[in-house]
Amino acid sequence: MSNSKETKAKMKALVYHGPGKRAWEDRPKPKIMEATDAIVRITMTTICGTDLHILKGDLPAITDGRILGHEGVGVIEELGKNVHGFHKGDKVLISCITSCGLCSFCRKGMYSHCRIGGWILGYQIDGTQAEYVRIPCADTSLYALPADADEEAATMLSDIFPTGLECGVMNGQVKPGDFVGIVGAGPVGLAALLTAQLYSPAEIVMVDIDDNRLEVARSFGATKVVNSSDGKAVEHTMALTGDAGVDVAIEAVGIGATFDISQSIIAPGGRIANVGVHGKPVEFHIERLWSQNITLTTRLVDTVTTPMLLRIVQSGRLDAKKLVSHRFDLSEIMKAYDTFGNAAKERALKVVLKNSSAS
């Protein structure tokens, strides 16, 4: 392997070529650029809803030629001189957030706003949907995995579970006995559903327009489901709470309509935790909520909970693999994108891509 590395120095990668255009093509294998970098040989990766947003052209900072992807697991291939926590050959989880550990934001646990990192992988620097990836600030952006770790479960810890847990469940301060409403049963809503149960709420009502997804939600632990396609999600949810409203509302879609449901079902003293990525302003009903003692939070995932999630998955208290609905070889990633892009029709949650050439 190290031999081929010297001679070839090429790899396959999923490359962005402007809105709507992606290709699986040859790219130079990445090299160490800073002393704190690591080169990781990808063994598994996945596709995020954000990757679809990028392809739609919604995220302006992307440039033609960028390798996409910010999730995955792999094996350390090469290390910069100043990486002290890993060795060549170590199995690692790649965090979707690059964190230097040293800046004022990192020191406060706000890794998402790291002054040299944050969410840059597969967006401002080349990402993980490739045979190899360069990870800056490796000591604080990679997490050690046991050699026998389940790769599918681990891949789910790069982004989707920390996002559901931090932006939804922890910001929403879910507590034992709470009544929780989650608006949106896509992957991130389902990740919030699964991690909310770590705190033993009494009831979790899941709101979505897709009966298939609601069925999945029920099998994942939702105690009530509401199909909102009749435009009466608020009435239905309020009725389920005896008109008291929910203690925690988690917005997991990112549009005005779902934000509006969230702010309409919240009980006095409740918390609205926004997880969805929004493209437009929303109307906030402060003329009604000003006196309701509510808390509304926003957050880009910091991945501060990654070590906690690794322990929880290892202990068996969270079955992270549940979110995986489709499996492909990494070389089939163009097809995998089609599947994930038609999630409702394909009943897709998360699709994983195994790099069978990695060994």
Add this chain to the structure above:
Amino acid sequence: MSNSKETKAKMKALVYHGPGKRAWEDRPKPKIMEATDAIVRITMTTICGTDLHILKGDLPAITDGRILGHEGVGVIEELGKNVHGFHKGDKVLISCITSCGLCSFCRKGMYSHCRIGGWILGYQIDGTQAEYVRIPCADTSLYALPADADEEAATMLSDIFPTGLECGVMNGQVKPGDFVGIVGAGPVGLAALLTAQLYSPAEIVMVDIDDNRLEVARSFGATKVVNSSDGKAVEHTMALTGDAGVDVAIEAVGIGATFDISQSIIAPGGRIANVGVHGKPVEFHIERLWSQNITLTTRLVDTVTTPMLLRIVQSGRLDAKKLVSHRFDLSEIMKAYDTFGNAAKERALKVVLKNSSAS
């Protein structure tokens, strides 16, 4: 006095008679209705911005004939059989929030949502702008004052200081070293300014359109002031923070323009604490803030901090009287309303009304 009570049983009161109409007129003296009631002889009261809102007709639950006012201090005149914490003749502070202490909201410290109380004084039941007032749930809605307590300082603890402290400073989680922005230098904004200093922020910038009020703010401890009448409050405030934004933004007006300033000056990880009473929805820039890890709170004052404020005022760490700009006799309350209603022109902050007939 007790003699006149028996024979006359009348008193003077400021009575609401429909939008824009108020009168200082005779009313029956209130009587004990429940075993947990107290009758308090008012010695000092004040006028709140909310009283002006009521008079404008903005608050629908008011009815013709209601005695206004929800602030004041006085002396216990009579007690229901089930009031155990007070004796006739005790000097007391009247909380603007009536709290039963027993319901699920009160047990959580959310007195503002007490199932039988909340903000009812001078709105849903007769209030304190009168010679006497009936206070329900007296044990938990009155606070003992030393006989020699300063009445003006105490009157400021009925509503304005708990509101600034709880809805603004505590919800905003002001901490030592923080950069705080307060939008609105009216009485409640100034109360937030004074109580913010209990937590030693490094800087407090005050934003208002009135130079007189900004001058007052500076004398009350604001380290920077911004006159927003040029429409550039955001630019000015950001410049003062080195473009970092403020850690805490306190919205103390209640209109869209000031909410917008608040959400535009907040730093990543910051807290926006809404204090203002809003009559319309606002546009919330979630398309920008979704990733900024911000917390937005609303709150109707719970007055849970009243015991703390009493201790702080007594210790000399807070000079609550500072907010009193004008003094009238209770019998001059019609004129006092005129003064308070022209606050900018009269340079009025809080106007206090002393009941000189009480002794």
Add this chain to the structure above:
Amino acid sequence: MSNSKETKAKMKALVYHGPGKRAWEDRPKPKIMEATDAIVRITMTTICGTDLHILKGDLPAITDGRILGHEGVGVIEELGKNVHGFHKGDKVLISCITSCGLCSFCRKGMYSHCRIGGWILGYQIDGTQAEYVRIPCADTSLYALPADADEEAATMLSDIFPTGLECGVMNGQVKPGDFVGIVGAGPVGLAALLTAQLYSPAEIVMVDIDDNRLEVARSFGATKVVNSSDGKAVEHTMALTGDAGVDVAIEAVGIGATFDISQSIIAPGGRIANVGVHGKPVEFHIERLWSQNITLTTRLVDTVTTPMLLRIVQSGRLDAKKLVSHRFDLSEIMKAYDTFGNAAKERALKVVLKNSSAS
């Protein structure tokens, strides 16, 4: 029934007659003494380890003739004029802590230190091991139960579960992914074990000298067990944590030896939550712990979590009945005390007493 009440006005009760002496004998049926009282017809009660302490003479404030017991469920028989939250015939849970809701401690949620209540039932006033009991401050010391509530589960919420949860789990700040050590697998330690799982710790190690109890602990969710009878509990526990120590140590016995284990297994930054009732000072190893960033807490249960626990039990997330090992008729209470007093030999956890004459 009401007929017999008028004529007889007697009942059976378990009465303390000095150290070591108890009798099941006739006593006058209790009457309403204060307007906030309720008389409850007991349908189920249980015996607490504290009752045994009283009988040993360890608690000085007890007097001859006192009816013991501070746990149970029943039916409202009669209400004082000022009780508003209940009606005659309502099924209720009796909290072990009497709380007025009005004093400064109750207003802070420290019901255990209520100025007129606290733990007084079955100690400073007559208790629940009787056919009837008078409950002061009924509105805030009783909790409504659905008519079809499981009485055994509910009885466990009077004391043992709030104690394990508040003094152990919440004071210990158990979080998802934590490594928790519980020293003592008696009823309160097991209650801590069951409620700790509401917060999804990664591992819970249970330490006890009794293999039977450790077996129970394992079946209740302990992931590791340590028999401490070889005097090497610390070494064993440290080995199980890879010498890192536990994040949370819950002391659930109340003697020096178990306190010492707790302070010896705690990781830097960890929390030691004392639940045990101690009769003697302990040696605190501050010469080692001063620099270890640990937090040590004590607490008499406040029962602030009772509403939460009722919701959790109702939702099925906590099987509170699990702690019931033995069932007796209330008339067999003398025998039930013998069984509970020989807990190790009898393999007793909690013994419940059903009042079959109540209907």
Add this chain to the structure above:
Amino acid sequence: MSNSKETKAKMKALVYHGPGKRAWEDRPKPKIMEATDAIVRITMTTICGTDLHILKGDLPAITDGRILGHEGVGVIEELGKNVHGFHKGDKVLISCITSCGLCSFCRKGMYSHCRIGGWILGYQIDGTQAEYVRIPCADTSLYALPADADEEAATMLSDIFPTGLECGVMNGQVKPGDFVGIVGAGPVGLAALLTAQLYSPAEIVMVDIDDNRLEVARSFGATKVVNSSDGKAVEHTMALTGDAGVDVAIEAVGIGATFDISQSIIAPGGRIANVGVHGKPVEFHIERLWSQNITLTTRLVDTVTTPMLLRIVQSGRLDAKKLVSHRFDLSEIMKAYDTFGNAAKERALKVVLKNSSAS
């Protein structure tokens, strides 16, 4: 200066030579050893009580030849290749705690337990009582100072103020309106006194055996003082609180007697924050405190508050220089040790040493 550096490469330093033995002697100037190191030219340093403990032989990890000192300010002389946050010539504050920013403890804000750092300066590696010092992990162990920063104030932020604030005030959760007791009016007790006022407690009672120090405490803001030399500190303090006890007790000495005062004056629900460095176990009165809902904390300072303290000092809300009682030239450090070692007689608080040869 850079010229002499090349040719001489020697410097003066205060060196430990076994218990009781110290010398001001020539030592090699330190060099960069790791890419994350910085060499700092000391412009001001100070002596800590811990340095005296080292000289007494109380701290076993010290070895002959070690340069003492863990406090100070200086100027960056040389930087390792991987230090990104500083430039040569920058004025810096040296934290007493070396923190890598990358290990699991640093990621949790527990820098004191950093896996490669912690308190090592002047103890396990050479310290700051010298003309130059090597600072490992410079990016996260140094803090930028403005060129015109007051050096005396800044020197007080290396250790004494973070210690008083973090271990005493923040662990004790001092809140507006609290009654605080501080046992011990030495430098660290006085630092707790000054930083407690950042949170506006109603009363602060200072307990000490030295009337001079109590006088200083009073001038620094203590509202009450108790001379404990009559053995009645507990009675006096309780009397001052109306027998309620203090909300927060800060132990700032480190012996059994002062710990005992702290645990005897605490109110139910209160917090005991241990700051003192203890050499022996203490007797903890859990037989009384088990039911008192108290929290006891220990902590080695993490210096997480250093950025906050810098902002507070800069804003003028904390006059850190107040603690400086004596000023010496660095070359007079042997004499300065004598003065500080006779603190009571010399009325010494903190003594600062200015390196006049640095420029």
